[in-house]
Amino acid sequence: MASTAAAAKEGGKEKFLVLPILVLILAQMGTSGDNGALSLAATALTTDLGATVADIQLANMVYSLMAGAFMIAGGMMGTIIGWKKNFRMGALMCAAGEVVLAMAPNMAVFIWGGRTLVGFGASFMIPSVLGLVPKIYHGKNRVLAFGCIGAASGLSALLPLLLSIVLMSFGMRVTFFVLAAYFAIVFLLSFKLPEIEQNDGKLKFDGIGVALAALGLFLFLVGVSRISAWGLIEPFAACPFTIFGISPCLPMAVLGLVILAVMVKVEKGVEEKNGFALLPQSFLKTPQVLAGLAASAITFFFMGVQSILMAPYLQLVAGWSPAIVGVLSIVVGIPTFAFSIGIPKWMPNANPRRVIEVGYIVLAAALATMAFSVTLDSASLPGIVVGCILAGSGAGIVSAQANNVVALAVNERDAAQSGGIQTTMRNVGQAIGIALLGAVLLFGITNNVIDGAKNDDRISEATVEAISERNIDLTSDDAFRASIEDIEMSDSERDALVEVNAEARFNSTRFAYGVGAVIILLGLLTTPAIKIFKKEEA
Known part of the structure; x- marks a missing residue:
């Protein structure tokens, strides 16, 4: 029996189905919005649940750990049981995870209960998003559909802005209950997805x-x-x-x-x-597939940079409110949306390799701009805004072609199943971004504080020895001063240490941004493998 998607063809030309892509965009937005809400809730987690920067880093990481660990399996399950069933299972688990986050009594339950469940649900739902696109859309409509999925990262910036209002008005717990309702709505809307061709029922679970x-x-x-x-x-x-x-x-x-x-x-x-x-050999033996997977990883590597560098610095050091950080998410999201949809819509014959290369360069420029925008105890608003615009533009440019590059290089079944490995690479990229740059930042602050204290004549050897036994967090001047209250020293030494910490924090943040920019530029080494620009369809 012909699928609904096939029935949408009229006069040899396939109509672009709007409702299915809206449902898939909402799903993609939900997981991005969940991560955005966590970044906005940094201050609330610190005050309500006693979270440290390391706890917030782990909360960010656990989602990526679970999603990254099981995303490939989620792609395989979709191929076996059907993409729509797989999608609905994931949406329900995400909703349940948000409920656990809302009711968590401490950071242990928040991290290992709620974040784990949301990550596990995403490992079923998000591969299904990318798995459904090749089943529902074909030809230029497929390129546009993949662009729309990339644009979801831009649209997801709307959620943090709305959630920041909820957070400031009603608190952190209500915010996560709102996200639970959101995923429940996505589950219900999934019943509006069209009929698609199913597998032959002979595939075995690996x-x-x-x-x-x-x-x-x-x-x-x-x-x-x-x-x-x-x-x-x-x-x-x-x-x-x-x-x-x-x-x-x-x-x-x-x-x-x-x-x-x-x-x-x-x-x-x-x-x-x-x-x-679980892992078809075509994914490993096709250089273009590997280049496309690298593009997915690098785009979300940048998302990790945002969550561990930009948002914590602006809230914890500069003292900016969650609402302002939410507005900056919109500044990132608008160009992401515009380029993700605009390139496949208005430039359908654009060279995918050149598009991705331009995106990498723009992303690196964004990190450089943000690095020069931070100050000792704040940040330049115009510089941060320009950096966010460049960041959204770069992410949108890469997202416009990253998924399509993989689908062009493999057969139809592998193209659908590739959703699992592509989203795995997204989460691996985000996890590495958070882990690597978080380590660069925190190690840098600690080592720079110790070195600065040793070289400062105002600070005694006993104080240097005491501070050398500690790991220094990313904190404001007042919070740092409070953290060293238990160390016996003079007021002048304490003032000197606060100055040393501010300088260390400033230099380490800039250096971490620089490391991120270099890693993104290394992605240019993968793009020569992109050689298939168009797939002829039967």
Whole structure:
């Protein structure tokens, strides 16, 4: 029986179905809005649940950990049980997770209960978004549909603005209840999606592959993400355990990579035997697919930069309100939306490689602009606004072609299943952005404070020794002063340490932005692999 999508063709030309793409955009917006709400709630989490910067970093990371670990499995499940069922399962789990966040009595429940459940739900729902697009849309409509999905990142900026109003008016808990209602509405709207072609019912679930992928990704991401809290080699005081006397971060990350290498080998045999695997060989052997996955990772690497550098600095150091930060999300979102939809709509024959290259350069320029906009205890509003406009433009330009580049290079079934690996790479990119730049920032602040104190004649050796035993958070001058109240020193020493911390905080933040810009520019090395610009359809 012909699908509803196929029935939309009239006179040989396929109509663009508006309602399905709206439902898929709302789903994509929901997960982006959830992460945005967490960034806005940084101050509320600190006051209501006693969260530290490390706790907020972990709360950001756990979503990416769960989504990243199970997203490939979510893509496979959609192929087996059907994309619409998979979508609905994910939406319901996201709604349940938001309820747990709203009712969490402490950060442990907030992180390991609510954020874990939302991340697990996203691992089913978001691959289904990308899996449904190739099933519903074809030809130039598919390019436009993928652009609309990319534009959802821009539209999602509306949610933080609205949620910031809810947050300031009714508090953090009501805000997460509102998000729970949002995902419930997405679930109900999914019943309006058109009928699509289903699989032949003979595909087998690859349990071994799922277990290896989930374990490997989880160990790798946990290892990388906790470096700033547990230490790279020498364990910090907060480190829960050690491995042969060193921090567990590097051993966990390395073990995760080894397990993933084993998984790749196992999946090759599974695909040869069954003709279907969790990780099709076409994803690994096609350079263009790898370049497209890198584009997805780099775009969301930038999202991680925003959540660990921009939002905390503006709220915790500059003292900007969540509402102002929410408005900045709109400033990022408008150009993201405009370029994600505008390029495929008005430039349907644009060279995907050149589009992505331009996007990388604009994203790097955005980070450089933001770096020069921060000051010792605040930030330049005009500079931050310009940086946000550039950031949204770069993200939108890359998003306009990143998903399509992958779909162009593989067959239809793999194109649909690729949603899992693409969204995995998004979450891996975001997780690495948060972990790497969070580590650069926090290690930088601590080391710069210690070095600055040693070189300051106003600070005694005893005070230097006391401060050397601590890890310094990203905080305001007043919060830092309060954190060193227990160290016996003179008032002049305390004033000097506050000055040293402000300088260390300033330099470390700028350096972290610079590291992020360099990593984004390294993406240019992958773009020569993009050589297929158009797929001829039967």
